[in-house]
Amino acid sequence: MSSVQELAQAAMQKVVPLLPDRWLPGVSPDPLRHPRGPLGQAVPRVDGPLKVRGEARFAAEFPLDGMLYAAVLFSTVPAGRIAALDTTAAEAAPGVALVMTWRNAPRMQPPPLMMSKPKAAGASDLPVMQDDRIHWNGQPVAVVLADTQEQADHAKTLISVRYEAEPAITVFAQALQHSRVPASVLGEPSRVEIGDAEATLRDPDQSAHVVDAVYTTPRHNHNAIELHAATVAWNGDELRVHDATQMVNATAWTLAQVFGIAEDKVHVTSPFVGGGFGGKGLWDHQILAAAASKLAGRPVRLVLSREGVFRAIGGRTRTEQRVALGARPDGTLAALIHTGCVAMTAHNNVPEQFTFPARHLYAASSMLLEQRVADMHMVANTFMRAPGESVGTFALESALDELAHTMGIDPVALRDRIEPEQDPTSGHAFSSRHLREARAAGAERFGWGKRAAVPGTRREGEWLVGMGMATATYPYFRMPGGAARIRLTRDGRDTVQATVQMASHEMGMGTATVQAQHVAARMGLPLEQVRFEYGDTTLPAGTLAGGSSQTASIGAAVIAAFDELLKQLMELAGKDSPLHGLAPGALEAHDGAIGPRDAPADRRERYADILARAGRDEVCAEAAAPPPLELVKYSMHSYGAQFCEVRVSAVTGEVRVSRFLGSFDCGRILNLKTATSQFKGGIIMGLGLALTEETLMDERHGRIMNASLSDYHVPVQMDVPAIEVMWTDTPDPHSPMGARGIGEIGITGVGAAVANAVFNATGRRVRSLPVTLDKLL
Numbered sequence: 001m002s003s004v005q006e007l008a009q010a011a012m013q014k015v016v017p018l019l020p021d022r023w024l025p026g027v028s029p030d031p032l033r034h035p036r037g038p039l040g041q042a043v044p045r046v047d048g049p050l051k052v053r054g055e056a057r058f059a060a061e062f063p064l065d066g067m068l069y070a071a072v073l074f075s076t077v078p079a080g081r082i083a084a085l086d087t088t089a090a091e092a093a094p095g096v097a098l099v100m101t102w103r104n105a106p107r108m109q110p111p112p113l114m115m116s117k118p119k120a121a122g123a124s125d126l127p128v129m130q131d132d133r134i135h136w137n138g139q140p141v142a143v144v145l146a147d148t149q150e151q152a153d154h155a156k157t158l159i160s161v162r163y164e165a166e167p168a169i170t171v172f173a174q175a176l177q178h179s180r181v182p183a184s185v186l187g188e189p190s191r192v193e194i195g196d197a198e199a200t201l202r203d204p205d206q207s208a209h210v211v212d213a214v215y216t217t218p219r220h221n222h223n224a225i226e227l228h229a230a231t232v233a234w235n236g237d238e239l240r241v242h243d244a245t246q247m248v249n250a251t252a253w254t255l256a257q258v259f260g261i262a263e264d265k266v267h268v269t270s271p272f273v274g275g276g277f278g279g280k281g282l283w284d285h286q287i288l289a290a291a292a293s294k295l296a297g298r299p300v301r302l303v304l305s306r307e308g309v310f311r312a313i314g315g316r317t318r319t320e321q322r323v324a325l326g327a328r329p330d331g332t333l334a335a336l337i338h339t340g341c342v343a344m345t346a347h348n349n350v351p352e353q354f355t356f357p358a359r360h361l362y363a364a365s366s367m368l369l370e371q372r373v374a375d376m377h378m379v380a381n382t383f384m385r386a387p388g389e390s391v392g393t394f395a396l397e398s399a400l401d402e403l404a405h406t407m408g409i410d411p412v413a414l415r416d417r418i419e420p421e422q423d424p425t426s427g428h429a430f431s432s433r434h435l436r437e438a439r440a441a442g443a444e445r446f447g448w449g450k451r452a453a454v455p456g457t458r459r460e461g462e463w464l465v466g467m468g469m470a471t472a473t474y475p476y477f478r479m480p481g482g483a484a485r486i487r488l489t490r491d492g493r494d495t496v497q498a499t500v501q502m503a504s505h506e507m508g509m510g511t512a513t514v515q516a517q518h519v520a521a522r523m524g525l526p527l528e529q530v531r532f533e534y535g536d537t538t539l540p541a542g543t544l545a546g547g548s549s550q551t552a553s554i555g556a557a558v559i560a561a562f563d564e565l566l567k568q569l570m571e572l573a574g575k576d577s578p579l580h581g582l583a584p585g586a587l588e589a590h591d592g593a594i595g596p597r598d599a600p601a602d603r604r605e606r607y608a609d610i611l612a613r614a615g616r617d618e619v620c621a622e623a624a625a626p627p628p629l630e631l632v633k634y635s636m637h638s639y640g641a642q643f644c645e646v647r648v649s650a651v652t653g654e655v656r657v658s659r660f661l662g663s664f665d666c667g668r669i670l671n672l673k674t675a676t677s678q679f680k681g682g683i684i685m686g687l688g689l690a691l692t693e694e695t696l697m698d699e700r701h702g703r704i705m706n707a708s709l710s711d712y713h714v715p716v717q718m719d720v721p722a723i724e725v726m727w728t729d730t731p732d733p734h735s736p737m738g739a740r741g742i743g744e745i746g747i748t749g750v751g752a753a754v755a756n757a758v759f760n761a762t763g764r765r766v767r768s769l770p771v772t773l774d775k776l777l
């Protein structure tokens, strides 16, 4: 047992006796895992009407007095230095307030790199506009501030820059020759070895059937509808930031380090985010906006153009992966090898965890999993829509399909044969795993039985028709460090209002709605009497919206805050109350009242009565979420099975996805509507990964060639078929509300499901994404 586990178990032994009946990480289940109140229902988004009426204000929509508009100029070489920089014409242009370059920018510290410290949010640790050095093609080299956006955009064109270019690594094949093993992959070991997988693979007595292939996935760029933007102002040494971010607290802390001020001098709000997907973190543009605002002494709005997002915001990096499988005659795995290399920079630490699925999905007698990185001169890559899992499942699940075909076993049946009893690499018990059921139900509903066993044999006119499937998986995470506050107020009508506060994020996924449902269910109040406030660093600290972790992270903090509130209420209720002497864990709330669990209504006390009797209008409680010990004790993952039907033109090679179904096992589903959208949205992104998305880099100069939505193809209406989603709705006993993450799993497995369907339709195996028609001719 590792020391971390020992510590966790010791901590649990200490905590357990104190709160025997409440949800505790990894110990006792949350009573709310069973349906109660509005949790689980198809509640419409609470922010829907605001957004439809155009009243929801996004980062670039806050008007500030005397505000200047910014335009950013980007470098055109991948490495070297700025040899000459002439800004005089720009400075003389109409409406221009100033031009900021490395020569006049305020002195700033480099942003602490994400994951290097608890609240570090830097996408890279490079200094921002502090010297003449160039590190990537697209690096900001000047910021123009003007009275209007048009004036700033025009003046930017008048700046002339001469670069002294230096040798740069802009060819992946070249970078691969100097690859390295990173110190860790998001805190996990870069290399996992069980037995001697290479030897087992070569031994025909152990590996009767072998698949050994290389799969590649291209670089992808973030393209949220809302452009990255910040509206900032200084008030003395206090910095106010209206941001579009998935991490308000980490942004505030990191900006404070950059400008050398106290964390509480930076006030970040982000009430709405028009899509994040991992890309809405802290990049150069927020730092530049704040620096330029300081220099000008006026508020600044900086909105990156669509091209600017491609230049200055990193996305998913490219991967080259080897998957080798050695199978016994019954399909069980003697060897599973998943290794490979991704492009990264020397100044960031997101190695695209593509081996993570293989660490937890299947039983194999020997394993070799290893990740390498190859440094290139490019904008720092970052998290993007199920980083690792989306591209890792493409390779792993394609290889399994190849094995199934080689052995003449149905792909669904093959996966059933390699279901593990426990986590194959950690040895931990699964908290809850119903992948087999999800797969069977999905196959049944999709009509998987009608799939032609022999590829290329189903044809309808010009169209070759095929079906493919793949496993979806994404880990459960709960981030440490969050706290929630609940304020319970008695109103004039002798009822109560609950306001719950936590600095979390609404990026369109339904956080505010689901947490209002959660609080209403937990506190036994109607939805109308609950408000959830978020997106503001003056509220109790939240955790980032990322890693499909936010719902559980908020949930745990709300549970802790409600316990605290119950303690206060019981004290106010006094000795004559039926609540006297009970532990918070023995209470349950229904219909605006609290009482012993399962007690009849007359043994309950109404919130309003307790407050009235005590002469109080309000009671307020705040508490931090317990550390995520459940993660130490159990292997916790969301699962799914993706089913795809494609039609491939025998004439042009064009691929049309005609039907898609995702069947998921993600614990309890908290809102039918928003969950459906999360799953479907994920699948649509998966279709982009499978068929259309690819960032094209000019290898001579490291410059992105398709930096626009007309050249970088995200799926549009006509690319997306009818998508059906379904789920087991089986609660996880070890997570708050019995729920696991649903934000990212929809993307995973889609690339392989499509490629496997294309193989079934045509007999052509495409091992490099995207599956474009040139690869099928």
Ligand code: MOS
Pocket (backbone or CB within 6 Å): 246, 276, 277, 278, 279, 383, 384, 385, 386, 387, 545, 546, 547, 548, 744
């Ligand atoms: Mo997600 S890539 O963790 O926003």
